[in-house]
Amino acid sequence: MQIKEVRAFVVRGGGADYHDQTEAHWIDDHICTPMSKYEEYKQSRKSFGINVLGTLVVEIEATDGTVGFAVTTGGEIGAFIVEKHLARFVEGADVTDIEKIWDQMFNSTLYYGRKGVVLNAISGVDLALWDLLGKVRNEPVHKMIGGAVRDELKFYATGARPDLAKEMGFIGGKLPLQWGPADGDEGLKKNIETLAHMRSKVGDDFWLMFDCWMSLDLNYSIKLAKAASEYGLKWIEEALPPDDYWGYAELRENIPDGMMVSTGEHEATRWGFRMLFDKNCCDLIQPDVGWCGGLTELLKISALADAHNKLVVPHGSSVYSYHFVFTRQNSPFAEFLMMAPNADKVVPMFNPLLLDEPVPLNGKMNISALDKPGFGVRLNPECELSRPYIH
Ligand SMILES: C[C@H](O)[C@H](O)[C@@H](O)[C@@H](O)C(=O)O
Ligand SMILES: [Mg+2]
Numbered sequence: 001m002q003i004k005e006v007r008a009f010v011v012r013g014g015g016a017d018y019h020d021q022t023e024a025h026w027i028d029d030h031i032c033t034p035m036s037k038y039e040e041y042k043q044s045r046k047s048f049g050i051n052v053l054g055t056l057v058v059e060i061e062a063t064d065g066t067v068g069f070a071v072t073t074g075g076e077i078g079a080f081i082v083e084k085h086l087a088r089f090v091e092g093a094d095v096t097d098i099e100k101i102w103d104q105m106f107n108s109t110l111y112y113g114r115k116g117v118v119l120n121a122i123s124g125v126d127l128a129l130w131d132l133l134g135k136v137r138n139e140p141v142h143k144m145i146g147g148a149v150r151d152e153l154k155f156y157a158t159g160a161r162p163d164l165a166k167e168m169g170f171i172g173g174k175l176p177l178q179w180g181p182a183d184g185d186e187g188l189k190k191n192i193e194t195l196a197h198m199r200s201k202v203g204d205d206f207w208l209m210f211d212c213w214m215s216l217d218l219n220y221s222i223k224l225a226k227a228a229s230e231y232g233l234k235w236i237e238e239a240l241p242p243d244d245y246w247g248y249a250e251l252r253e254n255i256p257d258g259m260m261v262s263t264g265e266h267e268a269t270r271w272g273f274r275m276l277f278d279k280n281c282c283d284l285i286q287p288d289v290g291w292c293g294g295l296t297e298l299l300k301i302s303a304l305a306d307a308h309n310k311l312v313v314p315h316g317s318s319v320y321s322y323h324f325v326f327t328r329q330n331s332p333f334a335e336f337l338m339m340a341p342n343a344d345k346v347v348p349m350f351n352p353l354l355l356d357e358p359v360p361l362n363g364k365m366n367i368s369a370l371d372k373p374g375f376g377v378r379l380n381p382e383c384e385l386s387r388p389y390i391h
Contacts, residue, residue: 001062001063001064001066001094001095001136002062002063002092002093002094002095003060003061003062003063003090003091003092003093003094003095003132004061004062004063004091005060005061005091006058006059006060006061006082006083006086006087006090006091006125006391007058007059007060007061007083007387008056008058008059008079008080008082008083008124008387008388008389009056009057009058009059009079009385009386009387010054010055010056010057010074010075010076010078010079010385010386010388011054011055011057011353011384011385011386012054012055013352013383014055014339014350014351014352014353015054015055015071015350015351015352015353015354015383016055016056016071016072016073016290016317016350016353017051017053017054017055017073017075018337018339018349018350019045019046019050020046020054020055021046021051021341023341024341025341026159026160026161026176026338026341026342026343027045027159027176027337027339028045028046028050029043029044029160030042030043030044030178031176031177031178031213032176032177032178032179032180032212032213032215032216033045033048033050033180033214034214034215034241035048036180036182036183037180037181037182042182052075053073053074053075053077053117053120054073054074054075054076055071055072055073055074055075055353056071056072056073056075056078056079056082056120056121056124057069057070057071057124057353057379057385058070058071058072058082058121058124058125058127058128059128060125060128060129060131060132062095062132062136064136066132066135066136067132067135068128068129068130068131068132068133068134068135068374069131069379070123070124070125070126070128070130070131070290070320070375071290071350071353071354072120072121072123072124072290072291072317072320073117073120073290073291074117074120074121074124076388076389077117077121078120078124079387079388079389080388080389081109081117081118081121082121082124082125083389083390083391084389084391085108085109086105086108086109086121086122086125087391088391089101089104089105089108090125095129095132095133095136098126098129098130098133098296099296101125101126101129102122102126102293102294102296102297105122105125105126106122106269106293109122114268114269115267115268116268119268119269119291119292119293120290122293122294123289123290123291123292123293123297124290124294125294126293126294126295126296126297127289127290127294127320130144130294130295130296130374130375131374131375132374133374134373134374134375135373135374137373138373139373140370140371140372140373140374140375140376141295141323141324141370141374141375142323142324142326142327142367142370145295145299145323145324145327146327147327148326148327148367149326149328149329150326150367151366151367152364152365152366152367153322153325153326153333153334153360153364153365153367154171154332154333154334154363154364155170155171155333155334155335155336155360155363155364155365156170156171156172156173156174156207156209156333156334156335156336157170157172157173157174157336157337157338157343157363158173158174158176158316158335158336158337158338159173159174159176159337159338159343160175160176160338160342160343161173161342161343161344162174162175162198162201162202162206162208163198163201163202164343164344165338165343165363166201166202166203168346168362168363169361169362169363169364170336170360170363171206171207171333171363172207172208172209172234173202173206173207173208173209174208174209174210174211174237174335175194175195175198175208175209175210175211176211176213177191177211177212177213177215177216177224178190178191178194180212180215180216180220181215181216181217181220188220188223188224188227191210191224191228192224192227192228192230192231195210195228195231195233196230196231199231199232204232207234208231208232208233209233209234209237209262210224210228210233210235210236210237211237211238212224212237212238212239213238214238214239214240214242214266215239216239216240217240217247218240218247218250218251221236221239221247221251222251222254222255224236224239225239225251225254225255225256225259226256228259229255229256229258229259233259234259234260235259235260235261235262235284236251236255236259236260236261236262237262237263237286238262238263238266238286239251239261239263240263242263242266242267242272245275245276245279245281246279248261248276248281248282249279249281252280252281252282252283260282260283260284261281261282261284262282262283262284262285262286262313263276263281263282263285263286264276264282264285264286264287264292264315265286265287265288265291265315266288266291267285267287267292268287268291268292268293268297269292269293269297269301270297270300270301270304272292273285273287273292273301273304273305274304277304277305277308277310282310283310283311284310284311284312284313285301285305285310285311285312285313286312286313286314286315286335287301287312287314287315288314288315288316288317288321289314289317289320289321289324290317290320291315295320295323295324298314298324299324302324302328302330302331305330306328306329306330310330311330311332312328312330312331313325313331313332313333313334313335314331314335315335316334316336316337316349317349318348318349318350318354318357319357319358319370319375319376319377320375321334322334322365322370323370323375326370334365336349336360336363337349339351346359346360352380352382352383353379353380353383354377354378354379354380355377355378355379355380356372356376356377356378358370358376
């Protein structure tokens with residue numbers, strides 16, 4: 001069956017650009033970033049533009065009227081790339097031409113893409129193609145990529161309240177790091193006090209992790225890891241900027257035994273992840289399927305990781321990662337981002353953009369929750385989309 005049309009829309013306020021929150025929210029409350037060295041950008045990540053892109057919605061319609069769609073972070077820039085550049089490789093192709101379309105999208109944008117928002121746009125088209133194929137074949141995506149290797153998936157929760165996450169049945173809690181090098185030893189002490197306080201509330205067996213969101217330097221990362229090991233930190237996440245492969249390799253050589261180094265959510269393509277493996281940067285990679293190149297590329301990244309004995313736990317991206325994680329032996333658990341403003345209840349991750357978006361119940365999800373064609377979700381008609389470019 002042929003593809004008739006590709007359409008790219010934008011929408012603000014949560015959704016796939018989950019940092020784009022309109023009200024007070026833990027995810028924008030004094031979280032340490034590479035911009036935290038600037039006082040004016042310390043309190044709020046929105047102040048330096050973490051939510052500047054907004055959500056990109058990609059719709060792909062087949063000649064029989066079936067429509068597949070996907071959402072990712074990309075906004076108007078992403079819509080421009082989809083409509084003005086990528087659409088030409090999709091329209092007129094067969095719904096099964098997923099590999100060829102990916103290769104043409106990647107190679108045609110190589111002169112200005114390779115990573116970042118171009119790969120977000122490619123990922124959005126790729127995920128929409130998988131959704132369309134599933135709807136045409138009346139199959140959930142997980143059944144088209146090898147089938148589930150487990151009936152139940154366990155989740156850890158990312159958010160400000162690991163203590164509440166434990167009560168909700170999650171296997172662990174990932175805390176956003178709040179103080180960085182600019183806050184000196186005083187700030188490092190506060191980070192450890194937060195960890196110690198949470199450890200006292202959750203007991204010894206519940207996983208606790210720090211998400212450092214690219215904000216540290218190597219010396220600080222090693223000091224933080226060593227101090228945090230007393231409180232059983234399971235992994236230190238994205239401590240350094242994504243391109244500092246050398247720093248990650250040195251961090252991994254110097255962290256306490258038993259602690260893991262994770263990174264990858266802002267990495268893209270099999271080549272980017274090969275660098276992480278070849279330089280021994282990490283124990284666990286966290287590609288975002290909406291940013292790394294889509295499902296077609298994540299399958300390649302996952303196989304490479306498996307050959308290097310690395311775990312693949314995708315950065316939280318709702319149904320787009322759940323279908324994948326269920327089908328991979330080296331993806332034994334998943335991330336769930338707590339998108340309630342106080343991290344005190346479970347709400348759909350891409351709220352309010354998707355209808356039928358499954359969420360973990362008691363920290364777990366059964367494969368039956370994904371038994372709908374494609375990725376099994378619908379766009380919320382109450383979310384007003386706009387189409388900034390038409391090709
Ligand atoms: C909580 C972190 O600061 C980020 O907001 C989050 O998007 C990401 O790093 C994660 O791993 O969930
Ligand atoms: Mg992270």
